[in-house]
Amino acid sequence: MTVKVHLWSYFRELAGCAEVEVPMPPGSTLGQLLDELYLRHPSLAAMRNSTLVAVDVEYQGPAYLLQEQDEVSLFPPVQGG
Amino acid sequence: MRRELTLTETPIDEATWVAGRPWDASNGAVVTFSGVVRDHEPDGGIRALEYTAFERMARHQFGLLFDEAERRWPIVSLRLVHRLGIVAAGETSLWIEIVAPHRGEALAACGWIVEEMKRVVPIWKRALRTGQSGPAH
Structure with missing residues (x-):
C-alpha cells in the first residue's frame, strides 16, 4: 500500500515538499512508516x-497499525495562542 | 453548553464579541482572555506573527477540548476565536470567553483551555522580525 504523509509548518521547508507518498507493506505500523520516511528525508529525522x-x-503512536x-500528518510542536 | 469556535484571518473585534455574549441572570461569572502579539522577544523585535494551521485537525482537537471542559466544569457558554495569517504586534491573536454560574469553574476552565490548546491544537506561528520583510523562525 502507499501511504500519503502530509507535512506541516517548517517541516515542509526541511523536506522541500508538503507531502510524500511512501510505499509500505500491508500490516506496517506507524513507527515503521516513520523509519522509512526518515531514510528518505534525513532532514526530518x-x-x-x-x-x-x-x-x-x-x-497516534508508533504501534498504530496502518490501514x-x-x-498521516507530521508536524513540530504546536504553538497556538 | 453553548460553544462557538472561530478560526479567522480577520482582526478580532473584542467589543463586538462581548456585545454578542449569551447571558442570563443565573450566571455569576464571565471570564475573558485575550492573547496579544508582543512586539519583542528576548532575541529581538517583532512586527507580527504569522499563524498557520492544519485547520481540519485544529477544529477537531478544539472540539475534543470543549467536550472535556464541559465534562469537567458546569460551563454555560464557551466561545473561542483564534487568528490565522499575519497578526501585527499589539493585535489580539486569541480571545476566549467562558460563562459559568461561579467564578471558580470559569477561571479554571479558561486556564485549562489555554494550556491544553498549546499542547494539542495544530497551530503554529513564526515571527516577522522588525526590519525584515520576510518570515523568520
Whole structure:
C-alpha cells in the first residue's frame, strides 16, 4: 500500500515538499512508516524526538497499525495562542 | 453548553464579541482572555506573527477540548476565536470567553483551555522580525 504523509509548518521547508507518498507493506505500523520516511528525508529525522504524528485528525503512536487510505500528518510542536 | 469556535484571518473585534455574549441572570461569572502579539522577544523585535494551521485537525482537537471542559466544569457558554495569517504586534491573536454560574469553574476552565490548546491544537506561528520583510523562525 502507499501511504500519503502530509507535512506541516517548517517541516515542509526541511523536506522541500508538503507531502510524500511512501510505499509500505500491508500490516506496517506507524513507527515503521516513520523509519522509512526518515531514510528518505534525513532532514526530518533530526526532529524525530519532538515530532507529533496524527492519522487523519487524531494523534497516534508508533504501534498504530496502518490501514489502506490512511493519511498521516507530521508536524513540530504546536504553538497556538 | 453553548460553544462557538472561530478560526479567522480577520482582526478580532473584542467589543463586538462581548456585545454578542449569551447571558442570563443565573450566571455569576464571565471570564475573558485575550492573547496579544508582543512586539519583542528576548532575541529581538517583532512586527507580527504569522499563524498557520492544519485547520481540519485544529477544529477537531478544539472540539475534543470543549467536550472535556464541559465534562469537567458546569460551563454555560464557551466561545473561542483564534487568528490565522499575519497578526501585527499589539493585535489580539486569541480571545476566549467562558460563562459559568461561579467564578471558580470559569477561571479554571479558561486556564485549562489555554494550556491544553498549546499542547494539542495544530497551530503554529513564526515571527516577522522588525526590519525584515520576510518570515523568520
